[in-house]
Amino acid sequence: MSDASFDNKTRICPQTGLYEAQFGDYFELLKPRVMSLVVFTAFVGLLVAPVGVNPMVALASILFIALGGGASGALNMWYDADIDRKMKRTRSRPIPSGRVTEGEAFAIGISLSVFAVVMLSLAANLMAGALLAFTIFFYVVIYTMWLKRWTPQNIVIGGAAGAFPPMIGWAVATGGMSVESVLMFALTLAWTPPHFWALALFTKGDYANAGVPMLTVTHGRKATRAHILGYTVALVGVSIALGLTSIGGPVYMVVATVLNLLFLRGAWAVWRRTDADSDADKHAAERGLFKLSLLYLFLHYGALLIEASLKPFEMGGW
Amino acid sequence: MAMKVEHALHRRRLSRNVGLGLVLVLYVGLVYGLTIAKVGGPKPNTLPAAEARE
Structure with missing residues (x-):
């Protein structure tokens, strides 16, 4: 079947009339800018710890922490799609702009969360994996689903989710707090x-x-x-x-x-x-x-x- | 008959397929590197007795 009518710029599928999501659209679900803060603070937490870590284990751990952070970002975008559609700052995110469906975001968020927690537990230790799991739970359930729409102190308590990465980095090196x-x-x-x-x-x-x-x-x-x-x-x-x-x-x-x-x-x-x-x-x-x-x-x-x-x-x- | 049939879907999803392919290759490399680090790294309980006492 030829596909001469497929427009590479608009990415609209001629058969369905729907936008064809690209790799970058899915990557955007992971909130790369927030992920950069997660990577940096987790990296510092890992490096300042008094115990040395094998560079390969450190690299893998940082990647899995970043992935867990990104997965919670995808779940946040899935749950907050209604709010994101109303706000100027978030209107161009993948779901409100129609590039990715809510179901896709949910599936990506859940599967990457589980994957990141399991892999971090295997690469580093159970403490680091448990802290990452708690961070995802805190950000998605406590902050996104509960506090964000309920109390003006949402930022104060929700900020904890973004504060965990250096603790996780430290736990990767020391196995504790x-x-x-x-x-x-x-x-x-x-x-x-x-x-x-x-x-x-x-x-x-x-x-x-x-x-x-x-x-x-x-x-x-x-x-x-x-x-x-x-x-x-x-x-x-x-x-x-x-x-x-x-x-x-x-x-x-x-x-x-x-x-x-x-x-x-x-x-x-x-x-x-x-x-x-x-x-x-x-x-x-x-x-x-x-x-x-x-x-x-x-x-x-x-x-x-x-x-x-x-x-x-x-x-x-x- | 052509060995490979180009479907519209292949072109439309080229970017995501290439992206996912690269991610998987990186993941394989990461797991390989981790395995080498975990298996090849020194283990505290395998130190010679004299060295361990120090």
């Missing part, structure tokens, strides 16, 4: 609310249209600004506490101190502003805080990595 891995978890957990609420302050219409009880929608922007400042103070405490553990050191402390001062200043500026100020300069301070939050987390984990890489030369750590 420790104060260091829990504090790495706490760092991402406390970082998530100011990060997302800063974003919500300049995309307010989106969440309101979708009916998601974001703090900006339920308690107003003034309360959100106060929450950002409150969580930033908590974040500073966690960041400094992490620096005092065996994986911290002078380099980390210098980086953390500078970043914390900048972040506090940004959160303070956002708290002091009124909506009129914010609208007047198109949310410059909120956008600035959001961008700084990305740098904040990246540089914190980067500093931990530097401390770990200096240790063989007897320079890293306290």
